[in-house]
Amino acid sequence: MELVVGRVAKSHGVRGELVVEVRTDDPEARxxxxxxxxxxxxxxxxxRDFTIESAREHSGRLLVFVAGVSDRTAADALRGTLFVVNSEDLPPSEDPEAYYDHELEGLTVQLTDGTLVGTVTEVLHSAAGELLSVKAAEDNREILIPFVNAIVPTVSIADKLxxxxxxxxxxxPE
Structure with a gap:
């Protein structure tokens, strides 16, 4: 399974730098x-394969140079490109309370009393923290749930819950 770790939003400057929206919790490594x-x-x-030459943080995004992209025209041609990794290539998490996004997507969400809420469709990464995007079982609307221990006390990958x-x-509903 391919996991998206970044998306090229646009070019930056005239030397081929890319503005990348980060979709990974470990941008320094990726x-x-x-x-x-x-x-x-x-x-x-x-x-295509892209070799990272440099990356630096800028306003919540990364400014990235990749090999072979040396001007604005070449960078503009990559707008919308999704950088992906294979989930089988990821090491298992050493933190029992840390999860890869793809491990959470598709899990059933329920209240502590067992009431069904819906299904996790996506993990959103924002400046304020992670949010679980949940498709409500009752009416298919999107519910955003802050992914913090106080609100999400239990995650069981094995039980898909x-x-x-x-x-x-x-x-x-709003």
Whole structure:
């Protein structure tokens, strides 16, 4: 299974630097100089390898130079490219309370009393922290649940289950 670790938002400057929206919790490792990432090009099924030359944080995104991209035109052509890694290539997490996004997606979400809430569709990474995007079982609306211990006391990958204890109003439709 391919996991998206970043998406090229646009070019930056005239020397081929890419603005990358980070979709990994370990950007320092994924975008380290010398790392080769597979990139799925936009509007195409073509996949290319990209060697990271440098990366630096800028306004919540990364500014990345990749080998072979040395001007704005070449960088603009990569807009929308998804950088991916193979989930089988990821080492198991050493932290029992740390999860890869793909491990959480598809898990059933229920309240502490066993009431079904829905299914995790995506893990969103924001400046304020991680959010679980849950498709409500009742009406298919999206519910955003802060992924913090106070609200999400239990995650069981083996049981394919996330148990939540939301504060009043979190699950109410807007």
């Amino acid at each position: 975008f380290a100089p010398g790392i080769v990432l597979r990139g799925r090009l936009p509007r195409s099924k073509e996949v 996330v148990v939540i204890d939301p504060p009043e109003g979190l699950l109410d």
